[in-house]
Amino acid sequence: MMHVRVQGQALWVGEDAYPLSRVTSTRPQVERPPERSWTISRFIFLLLALAYLAITIDTSNQSALNVTLMAAGPIALPLLFLIGLYQLRAGLRRKTLHKLIIETASSRTIVVTSHDSRQISSLRKAIHNPRAEFAIQVENAHFGDKIAQYGDHNTGKRVGL
Structure with missing residues (x-):
């Protein structure tokens, strides 16, 4: 089980923290399985x-x-x-994957991947609300980072697979 939360002006994915002051934008991305x-x-x-x-x-x-x-x-x-x-x-x-991409001044990272689009949407809203306190628990989490970066394309921590 992976804990994802917005707390203390930081986005926490497990034990990894992403300071919200460095997040310039967020956007969802949808990865659909082959036909x-x-x-x-x-x-x-x-x-x-x-x-x-x-x-x-x-x-x-x-x-x-x-x-x-x-x-x-x-x-x-x-x-x-x-x-x-x-x-x-x-x-x-295979199910559709919903991803949350956060962008900072230096990079673009896929932080959370889930089959539930509502989790990604709620997390995105909490990141953009400076007074928000938000937490979710993701079942079937993949622990450990899976990072493959080629230019500006990368995959971050995959959650909920």
């Missing part, structure tokens, strides 16, 4: 590729490639099918 049709079409393409491989294995041909396919096929084809099935399930279950 369901795209996820399903990728799985169908995988099924067609696996079917093609299964059909093209010729037991009468003794070429090196065919011998390798005959040896690895009974293990590799079901394994690739299970991996594709897992990716299909994961792709269809």
